[in-house]
Amino acid sequence: MSQGTTPDMAKWVTLRELLAFDEGGILRLLLAPAGQDVRFEGMIIGDEGPARSYAGRVVLAAGPFPATEAATAWIRETAGRGAAAIVVRSEAGLPPDALATAEQVGVALLARAEWADWDDVATLLRSAAAYAEAGRGDRMADATEGGGLAALASVVAEFTGGSITIEDTQFRVLAHSATGPEADELRRSTILGGRVPDWRVEELRRSGLLRTLWSSDEVIHRPADDDTPERLIIAIRSGREMLGSIWAAADGGSGLTANAASALSRAAEVAVPYLVQHRLRESGARRRAEHALRGLLGGQGDMSTHAWSLGLSPDLRCAVVVAEHDGTPAERTLGLLALQAASYRAGVQVLREGGRIAALLPVGRGDERDALGLARELDVLAASMPGAGPVWVGAGRVVASPLLAADSCEEAGLAVRVLRERAAGGGEPRRHALAADLGPALDVQRVLDAVRPVWERGSGPVYDLVRTDLEAGGELVRSISAYLDASGDVARAAGRLVLHPNTLRYRLRRARERFGVDLDDPDTRLMITLAVRLVGRG
Template identity: 80%
Template sequence: MTKRGQITLRELLAFDEGGVLRLLLAPSGQDVRVTGMIIGDEGPARSYAGRIVLAAGLFHSTGAATASIREAARRGAAAVVVRAGEDLAADALDVAEQGGIALLARAEWADWDDVATMLRSAAAYGEAGRGDRMAEATAGGGLAALASVVAEFTGGSITIEDTQFRVLAHSATGPEADELRRSTILGGRVPDWRVEELRRSGLLRTLWSSGEVIHRPADESTPERLIIAIRSGREMLGSIWAAADGRSLTPNAASALSRAAEVAVPYLVQHRLRESGARRREEHALRGLLAGEGDLSTHAWTLGLPPDLRCAVVLAETGPDAPAPGEGAAARGSAAERVLEVLALHAASYRPGVLVLRETGRVAALVPVRGGDERDVLGLARELDALAAATPGAAPVWVGAGAVAPSPAAASGSREEADLVVRVLRARDGGPRHALAADLGPALDVLRVLDAVRPVWERGSGPVYDLVRTDLAAGGELVRSIAAYLDAAGDVGRAARRLVLHPNTLRYRLRRARERFGVDLDDPDTRLLLTLAVRLAT
């Protein structure tokens, strides 16, 4: 057991169930004592002895992280935490080894706030098992041990719940337990009807706003109960409920419950960190998989996806809301985000195994295709389109489905196609708002070609460039006329009808392109360059 106010590196890593930190090196072993935390360089007046230094804001490639490790070792720090990445200088491990200082890496999905919160909570967790009989009896046994100990101290049946009314731990349930307790424990959470009843009665409002033990007298259906909120500062973490099932609560039950709420804090924080870490790891893995970045096999493993799972990506993207009278841009933006939230929930429930990534202005869903018609993926796209269209006042939404990929490692190709589908649909004003990649023919390849030649066009010069840039600056009348002429395969009459012009007016404009800019529309290379230029410009 370490001294009061301290925790060993081994205990800290054991507390970190969410995997916020990864141990790279511990030349002095894992039983070194950690006495606190320092973020960055807090100046020469601050003691580093026994502390963990967070190398926040330092980039490996500059050598700053290595310098920070060397300085931390010189000043007696227990460990240094660097950000994750493959660009850590080769000599960083050597410097840590020579200095006898532990080196840890922050997980890619985590940020420095996650690290700081975890370290503070680990210290509090270490303290939770010291100080009095309740704390010492709980140490090492977690919330289940705490529930049993509190039951002994209060004489009641105990449940410990999080803020979503899920049961995290409970004491033994005797034959006298009321039906509500039994259903809550069996279901793993407080029944919805009970939560609504507590909300209507005002008890939840009192619980969330009070730091005192709340007494709820027995009634016809439930026994006497004592309840207290579990808080870390102002943050609400959960609650402890003590029910007098078949026997009276002890005279000191309220004070015992108050102490239990203090002891429970680090355990509830650990639970929250574990859940938050799992969600963020999965989000990081899904984002990497869809972007084709990082270790794709590891991303798939993190998400529980078999390496041979056929899958496709469905992408829903919102456009700007139609402005309502007196409505500001912020309100329109929030309406767009609300409809995307609804689409994200619908996509997640479309079928088992669908993974959803929410991004600003869009929702991406990775859909398993385990058999049957590959066009079944279109079903989700169709449903998302219909749902968005049925939402009052919602912004327009375009939904694209990429081709089925042979494995999760190839999902980025399907994501790229889904993105191209959305771009094509957006450009076709008034057309359908959902489609499969296979339904759009060469339109996707045209977009790929345009994306590829855009950098070349932006660096170019010559008569065609002068025409397009000059005319667009003046309103683009000539560019639109040439675009219509090229789309009509050189048929002046058809192009003029599309532009609602007299054919002679269009002929005049085309002649002006030759006379003013030296652009010969009879030359095939010029026509090709102009075709690309007007497509890029319009």
């Protein structure tokens, strides 16, 4: 196990409360021999250092899990130090007797979701403890327990005498108190629309109120103005992280209570674990979808489970479109391409990684070339962006099910490589294509990929020629490549190289005399053809 510690949780939480709080499915309970009411009072990363107490702690087994005998000993030692629970990287990596050992020593065992990381687990544990503590405090906390943000909005309305809205950082309404007939039009439109109108956000941005809100821990007072009633606003923070805000509006005509500001401050504290839970839920859903789409496109894991996670029917016809930025990834370019792909049609699933985006596109019956339309749109968009650099877009074939999406994705990726390499070699300049329109080039790519390991570990005259010449600049390799591409026509190859034919003949003769490479031999020609194609692809 790796060494180190994580910050302790500020409060205690039971296993039952932790699992109830974990709506995003970050953890999966494997075993709870002491029941689900066992308390956790902190967390720590299991280490190999000097023995120390794990009393009441959740131990995160962050490193690779030991082999069977070592795992058994480690679980026994961890439980012997007083650990209340152990979280492992994944259930799949557990040795066969790990569960039996944990049962015997009485320690709870949980597994982290594949899509999650250890930061997610640490955040979950701390937030679950704070969430549980929200129901063990003052009247506001007690009134909120079990009712979530909606209950908090109602009780804060009672304390402040105003109408309450709780929003996240994207100005979406997460909860609100009852809206009476005297509520102003802005509040009504915000609640009905589920978010603050864009014009209002821009107005708050221009006025500087948002900057003040994001940088202050204090309650902000905004006096009544024309048709807008008096308002109090406070940011909801977890440490330095902005989670959202609470707005109190004096809609009733009698104004806000004298202790409204202090009530709002306390409400911001009580709201923290609820908004963290909201963020974990959203983040978890997004990352689960990314994990499923990555597995589906890469052909890794259980395809049926991935498709189910994405809400895709197993008989959905689909194709994959891949776009890759040439050179250093441009965040703005790729971001716009991802948005364009996602908006192309309802149901498009987009995965963005590094300098590449991949879009899974639902396709109707009889529309085999539909993916080419999206490829063309992405190409046109990229070309219209000044200084964006070239973007290559390939569209794979239509497959009968998302369970086969990896095949279409592989074709789309190969199409991108063909387009890029043709352009680099002075060939056709087009930047998007349907894989089916590229002829045998895709199969050639597959053959070269399969042959590369053989080439890299081989030896002999062809290897000596290619490796030696490349170190000297590659002049001879380029000459032989042109000769082979011209099917042995010296005059045509020399023209392409802008050489006198006798110069090319001299170079070919040098290949025979110095390295023993006979280009008249069919096997040698095949080997050197593969070699020059491989080295040309780095």
